[in-house]
Amino acid sequence: MAEADFDAIVVGSGCAGAVAAYELAKAGKSVLVVERGNFAGAKNMTGGRIYSHSLKKVFPDFEQEAPLERKITHERMAFMDPESQMAIDFTSPELAEEAKDSYSVLRAPFDQWLASKAEDAGAEYIYGIAVEELLKDERGKVVGVRAGEDEITAEVTIVAEGVNSLLCERSLGNPRPKPSQMAVGIKQVFELPAAQIEDRFLVPEGEGAAMLFVGDCTHGNVGGGFLYTNKDSISLGLVATISLAADGANETPVYQMLEDFKNHPAVAPIIRGAKLVEHSGHMVPEGGYDMVPRYVFDGALVAGESAGLCMNMGYQVRGMDFAVASGQMAGLAAVKALNAGDTSASGLSSYKTAMEDSFVIKDLETFRRWPHVMEGWSNMFTDYPVMAREIFNALFSVDGEPQKPLARRMMPIVKKRGLLKLAGEVRKAVKSL
Amino acid sequence: MNIVAAFKVVPDDQDIQVAPDRSLDYSKAKNTVSAYDLNAIEAAAQLAAAEPGSKVVAVSAGPASIDDSKLKKNVLARGVDELYLTADDACANLDANATAAVLAELLSKVGAWDVVLCGDGSADNYAQQVDVQLAARLGVPVVNGATRIVAKGDALEVERTLEDVVETVEVPLPAIVSVAPDIAEPRIPGMKDILAAGKKPMNVAGTDASFGAKVEVVSCQAPEQADRKLEIIDASEDGAIERFAAALKAAL
Amino acid sequence: MKALVIAERQDAARELAAGARTMADEVVLVSFGEAPEGVADKIARISVPEGAVLDDAADTVIAVFDAEAPSVVLVEPTRHMKTIAGKLAAHAGASVITDVMSFENGAKSLYFGGVAERVQKPATDVAFYTVSAGAFAGLEASGANVAEDVAWVAPANPVRLLASKPIEKSGVDLFKADAVVAAGRGFAEEADLDLARALAEKLGGGLACSRPLTEGVNWLPTELYVGVSGLMLSPKVYVAAGISGQMQHMVGCNRSGSVFAINKDKNAPVFKQCDYGIVGDVKDVLPALVEAL
Ligand SMILES: Cc1cc2nc3c(=O)[nH]c(=O)nc-3n(C[C@H](O)[C@H](O)[C@H](O)COP(=O)(O)OP(=O)(O)OC[C@H]3O[C@@H](n4cnc5c(N)ncnc54)[C@H](O)[C@@H]3O)c2cc1C
Ligand SMILES: Cc1cc2nc3c(=O)[nH]c(=O)nc-3n(C[C@H](O)[C@H](O)[C@H](O)COP(=O)(O)OP(=O)(O)OC[C@H]3O[C@@H](n4cnc5c(N)ncnc54)[C@H](O)[C@@H]3O)c2cc1C
Ligand SMILES: Nc1ncnc2c1ncn2[C@@H]1O[C@H](COP(=O)(O)O)[C@@H](O)[C@H]1O
Numbered sequence: 001m002a003e004a005d006f007d008a009i010v011v012g013s014g015c016a017g018a019v020a021a022y023e024l025a026k027a028g029k030s031v032l033v034v035e036r037g038n039f040a041g042a043k044n045m046t047g048g049r050i051y052s053h054s055l056k057k058v059f060p061d062f063e064q065e066a067p068l069e070r071k072i073t074h075e076r077m078a079f080m081d082p083e084s085q086m087a088i089d090f091t092s093p094e095l096a097e098e099a100k101d102s103y104s105v106l107r108a109p110f111d112q113w114l115a116s117k118a119e120d121a122g123a124e125y126i127y128g129i130a131v132e133e134l135l136k137d138e139r140g141k142v143v144g145v146r147a148g149e150d151e152i153t154a155e156v157t158i159v160a161e162g163v164n165s166l167l168c169e170r171s172l173g174n175p176r177p178k179p180s181q182m183a184v185g186i187k188q189v190f191e192l193p194a195a196q197i198e199d200r201f202l203v204p205e206g207e208g209a210a211m212l213f214v215g216d217c218t219h220g221n222v223g224g225g226f227l228y229t230n231k232d233s234i235s236l237g238l239v240a241t242i243s244l245a246a247d248g249a250n251e252t253p254v255y256q257m258l259e260d261f262k263n264h265p266a267v268a269p270i271i272r273g274a275k276l277v278e279h280s281g282h283m284v285p286e287g288g289y290d291m292v293p294r295y296v297f298d299g300a301l302v303a304g305e306s307a308g309l310c311m312n313m314g315y316q317v318r319g320m321d322f323a324v325a326s327g328q329m330a331g332l333a334a335v336k337a338l339n340a341g342d343t344s345a346s347g348l349s350s351y352k353t354a355m356e357d358s359f360v361i362k363d364l365e366t367f368r369r370w371p372h373v374m375e376g377w378s379n380m381f382t383d384y385p386v387m388a389r390e391i392f393n394a395l396f397s398v399d400g401e402p403q404k405p406l407a408r409r410m411m412p413i414v415k416k417r418g419l420l421k422l423a424g425e426v427r428k429a430v431k432s433l
Numbered sequence: 434m435n436i437v438a439a440f441k442v443v444p445d446d447q448d449i450q451v452a453p454d455r456s457l458d459y460s461k462a463k464n465t466v467s468a469y470d471l472n473a474i475e476a477a478a479q480l481a482a483a484e485p486g487s488k489v490v491a492v493s494a495g496p497a498s499i500d501d502s503k504l505k506k507n508v509l510a511r512g513v514d515e516l517y518l519t520a521d522d523a524c525a526n527l528d529a530n531a532t533a534a535v536l537a538e539l540l541s542k543v544g545a546w547d548v549v550l551c552g553d554g555s556a557d558n559y560a561q562q563v564d565v566q567l568a569a570r571l572g573v574p575v576v577n578g579a580t581r582i583v584a585k586g587d588a589l590e591v592e593r594t595l596e597d598v599v600e601t602v603e604v605p606l607p608a609i610v611s612v613a614p615d616i617a618e619p620r621i622p623g624m625k626d627i628l629a630a631g632k633k634p635m636n637v638a639g640t641d642a643s644f645g646a647k648v649e650v651v652s653c654q655a656p657e658q659a660d661r662k663l664e665i666i667d668a669s670e671d672g673a674i675e676r677f678a679a680a681l682k683a684a685l
Numbered sequence: 686m687k688a689l690v691i692a693e694r695q696d697a698a699r700e701l702a703a704g705a706r707t708m709a710d711e712v713v714l715v716s717f718g719e720a721p722e723g724v725a726d727k728i729a730r731i732s733v734p735e736g737a738v739l740d741d742a743a744d745t746v747i748a749v750f751d752a753e754a755p756s757v758v759l760v761e762p763t764r765h766m767k768t769i770a771g772k773l774a775a776h777a778g779a780s781v782i783t784d785v786m787s788f789e790n791g792a793k794s795l796y797f798g799g800v801a802e803r804v805q806k807p808a809t810d811v812a813f814y815t816v817s818a819g820a821f822a823g824l825e826a827s828g829a830n831v832a833e834d835v836a837w838v839a840p841a842n843p844v845r846l847l848a849s850k851p852i853e854k855s856g857v858d859l860f861k862a863d864a865v866v867a868a869g870r871g872f873a874e875e876a877d878l879d880l881a882r883a884l885a886e887k888l889g890g891g892l893a894c895s896r897p898l899t900e901g902v903n904w905l906p907t908e909l910y911v912g913v914s915g916l917m918l919s920p921k922v923y924v925a926a927g928i929s930g931q932m933q934h935m936v937g938c939n940r941s942g943s944v945f946a947i948n949k950d951k952n953a954p955v956f957k958q959c960d961y962g963i964v965g966d967v968k969d970v971l972p973a974l975v976e977a978l
Contacts, residue, residue, distance in 0.1 A: 032628075034624065038463075039463065039503065124628070124631065125503075126624050126627045126628065127503060127627075128507075128622075129623070129624055129627070147623065147624050148623050148624070149623060150623040150624040150625045152624055152625070152628070277450075279952070446797050446798065446800055446932065449797065449800055451800075457797075457800065457801050528780035529771070529774075529780045529781065530774065530775065530778065530779060530780040531780075533775070554914070556797065556798065557796060557797050558783070558796070559783075559784075559795075559798065559913070559914065560780075560781065560783040560784075561764075561767050561771075561783070562767070562770075562771045562774075562780065562781055562783060564771075565767065565768050565770075565771025565772060565775070566771050566774065566775045566780070568772075569771065569772045569775030569776065570775060572841065572842075573842065574741075574840070574842045574843070574844050575740070575768060576738070576740065576768075576844055577764050577767070577768060578764045590847070593764070594852075594907070595763070595764045595765065596763050596764065596852075597851060597852055598849050598850060598851050598852060599849070599850045599852060600738065600846060600848070600849045600850075601846075601847040601848040601849075602738055602844050602845060602846050602847060603844065603845040603847055604844050605842050605843075605844075608842075613900075614900045614901075615899075615900045615901065615903075618901045645808075646808055647774075647778070647779045647780040647807065647808055647809050648780050648782060648805050648806070648807055648808055649805065649806045649807070649808045650803060650804070650805050651790060651791040651804040651805060651806055652791075652803070652804045653796055653801050653802070653803040653804070654801055654802060655800060655801050655802075656799070656801070656802050658958075659939055659940070659958075661944060661958060661959055661960050662959075662960040662961065663956070663957070663959065663960070663962070664960065664961050664962070665951070665956050665959075665961075665962040665963070665964065666961075666962070666963055666964070667951075667963070667964045667965070668963050668964060668965025668966075668969060668970050668973075669965070673963060673965075674963075674970065674973045674974055674976075674977050675977050677945070677961060677963045677970075677974065677977075678974055678977035678978050680943075680945070680960075680961045681888065681922060681924070681945060681961075681974070681978065682978065684921060684922045684942060684943035684945075684960070685863060685864060685888065685889075685921055685922055
């Protein structure tokens with residue numbers, strides 16, 4: 001075979017692709033990154049929080065360089081019914097400890113920074129073009145990419161095109177995710193001056209809060225709401241199972257849920273007076289471990305969400321740290337294979353070993369049953385928030401009538417639901433976490 | 434034939450925000466090639482293709498931020514052979530007279546050229562003046578509104594579509610021709626074009642000259658938005674068409 | 686103070702001369718054919734020789750400019766005249782302030798296709814403006830029209846006029862229509878324009894379009910596009926069908942009585958600038974509307 005145009009081609013410059021390209025370029029390999037957007041992060045979306053541990057491994061000084069919004073030091077979880085909210089509010093110095101810390105980010109600046117790191121290391125970039133197909137030789141080994149009439153070849157191709165990877169489906173034969181393995185996320189960004197954010201969330205200057213909502217935000221359906229504070233804006237959104245997303249299939253379309261969520265008495269004051277500046281929607285894989293497809297092929301590796309690497313806990317989505325870590329492992333495995341002159345599946349297999357030894361596959365495996373529990377646990381999204389409201393009303397509201405003892409106030413609320421059933425549900429959930 | 438295409442780099446107007454005081458906020462707007470200058474670049478590439486042995490040089494003047502690798506590759510991926518930029522903050526927001534002065538200086542670096550193609554007008558000023566001022570400064574003829582250009586030895590035959598007539602004219606070279614967008618649809622560069630672009634010569638420099646403004650900007654503000662009812666319905670809703678039709682009738 | 690007016694069409698000459706009167710005590714009109722009656726103190730008549738383009742009258746106009754030494758120059762914004770204005774300004778070391786809509790504390794024009802309105806003032810001794818039609822509406826021109834023929838000054842490198850063919854106009858006067866239906870790139874095929882035509886007919890109005898439909902595809906003639914560089918309309922009813930609502934287009938219709946929008950994308954910017962919007966495909970909505978009306 002004629003010599004390839006590049007040592008490696010990376011498809012997509014999200015968290016996974018940019019990091020893979022960075023590792024390859026840093027090792028002196030010739031790398032081409034093909035990114036569909038007119039710039040990295042142009043259309044990419046995330047809720048907003050990246051756990052830094054895996055980023056730190058790639059860029060030890062990322063705190064100084066990366067366009068991070070705020071360090072998250074304030075966590076809040078809220079159960080909401082249509083009118084009330086019961087929240088757990090938590091701050092602690094451990095949240096800010098190195099390697100445990102997390103940051104809110106906005107994809108446009110963050111992805112551009114990642115891309116600039118890859119570019120500065122020597123990766124070549126093509127923007128504004130979507131790869132349509134992977135090229136294969138007569139033995140089925142991936143040897144490059146095609147877009148339009150142009151074909152470009154490489155010894156290794158890394159597919160990091162995000163969720164719903166058509167390339168994986170079309171060219172690598174991976175199955176298309178089932179609708180039940182997909183959720184949809186929508187998000188809006190509201191501008192608010194930094195000082196007001198700090199006042200509204202009771203955080204020190206430069207630090208930020210993360211809030212997760214369960215219950216009425218998805219009208220009691222499986223999913224949840226999220227809120228992250230940025231430097232001078234707030235990211236607010238919802239994730240809901242996809243069967244709900246198709247308009248007409250459910251009573252309330254997702255965008256209407258978001259409108260209702262924004263008007264909820266616990267949310268409205270947070271964004272009062274803030275200016276809506278951005279609106280976006282995106283798929284979220286939620287199949288967990290069971291939807292991770294094959295990710296090592298002859299001449300190709302798959303990283304990030306294209307490999308199903310994402311954890312949707314219903315109330316929280318985690319994918320960026322997986323993307324960064326898998327991108328790094330894919331990049332390093334490709335370097336190793338290139339050095340050894342063997343980019344077949346067996347030459348590239350160190351990727352699989354590294355993945356299985358890391359938190360990426362281990363965490364997905366640990367939480368493997370959670371998606372199913374969540375799907376079958378509708379109470380979590382409907383009745384529990386109502387129960388919380390009843391309990392706390394019983395606890396807090398005083399109307400001058402002689403009060404019954406606490407236990408007698410609580411019992412009817414719990415009894416209504418059956419104490420054993422409740423305990424059983426909780427046990428099942430805890431076991432899957 | 435040595436063909437020059439002059440393009441302006443402007444903030445992408447889709448991302449210009451209007452601040453509460455109605456001033457324009459460009460902080461989210463990326464630099465892009467002014468829309469109708471892409472047609473000039475394409476016309477230059479097509480003219481070169483029709484005249485074997487031709488070369489296309491693209492030139493632009495603007496603030497230091499126009500020296501952007503993505504932007505340069507984008508231009509060079511469109512059938513352009515070489516790029517010359519004057520990228521200097523002294524060249525931000527110049528009026529036509531000053532722009533022509535900078536471009537004249539830049540053209541002197543390009544070497545011999547036969548024709549400079551300009552766009553129909555820049556996206557921000559849309560003054561349709563830089564081409565004319567440049568011609569006046571260089572002492573060469575200029576025609577605008579070109580919808581077809583054919584090389585005829587040391588002249589060009591140009592069809593220009595004006596308000597009421599279509600003129601066919603012969604322009605002696607060297608000359609400046611500004612083209613109507615109709616002349617050529619900008620191509621969509623492919624991966625190979627973009628890769629090749631990265632390897633083409635790019636000449637970027639600042640300038641020592643200063644360019645006095647001939648026009649003073651008193652104010653620049655978004656217009657007051659007319660109050661509109663903003664009643665939006667979905668066509669699939671029951672009775673949507675009927676309601677829309679009724680509103681139409683009522684408004685007439 | 687003296688003003689120089691340069692125009693190739695009579696109605697523009699009349700309006701600019703009337704406006705010039707409010708800026709100067711003496712008005713000189715440069716005319717290239719028959720001048721309108723009684724509009725200026727003096728008419729500088731230039732006859733363009735056979736085979737020359739009107740733009741090449743610039744050197745002759747420069748001679749008039751040098752002789753008259755005006756302090757303000759008002760020019761009609763046609764392509765021919767814009768060339769002359771630019772050459773004149775270059776000669777005087779100035780820039781032209783273009784497409785002025787009105788004069789108050791400076792000259793107001795649209796910026797970035799209507800995203801903003803910019804007010805500018807010349808920083809030079811002589812002011813050069815091209816002025817849009819309507820800027821001096823309502824003013825009456827006057828003057829003795831003392832005519833003087835100006836000798837042609839041949840340019841150094843003349844452009845030769847080989848042929849000149851008038852553009853046939855459709856004849857519909859959209860300025861007079863109560864209803865205008867404008868089609869945009871949401872129309873996938875030329876034949877679909879009949880759907881918009883049918884609505885226009887039903888409303889007793891005319892068909893217009895966005896600029897892309899006149900360029901490249903040439904589905905409709907250039908004179909039918911609405912926007913900053915095209916028609917500025919204000920009918921009672923304006924229906925934007927398959928138009929996204931870019932500012933460059935909307936400035937041409939945002940003074941209409943009511944703006945209606947049909948677009949299949951509920952986030953299209955046009956829905957933030959209309960009175961009534963319907964989210965749907967033009968292919969479904971237009972026939973249904975015609976039916977319902
Ligand atoms: C609503 C929502 C909330 C979330 N919240 C969080 C959170 O708080 N924390 C967290 O860690 N994760 C979160 N995630 C998940 C996280 O955003 C993703 O897991 C992560 O972005 C995946 O990174 P990636 O690099 O694999 O893919 P992406 O970031 O999607 O990048 C893929 C890139 O490939 C490009 N591309 C696609 N197709 C092609 C093609 N054919 N050719 C060329 N380029 C192509 C795209 O333009 C894009 O730049 C959230 C996701 C959603 C939708
Ligand atoms: C200097 C300059 C001057 C300009 N001057 C003008 C001007 O005077 N006038 C002008 O019009 N433009 C002008 N433009 C161009 C302008 O910027 C826009 O590009 C243009 O107005 C867009 O036209 P459009 O809305 O038809 O097309 P698009 O922006 O492509 O929008 C098409 C719309 O149709 C919708 N659509 C698609 N399919 C369907 C369907 N089946 N049913 C319903 N809806 C559908 C889409 O959702 C989209 O919103 C100028 C540009 C520049 C740079
Ligand atoms: N700064 C610039 N650099 C290069 N070309 C320019 C610049 N400004 C204007 N032009 C060219 O001149 C044409 C007319 O511009 P304008 O007079 O601003 O409408 C544009 O279409 C460009 O081709």
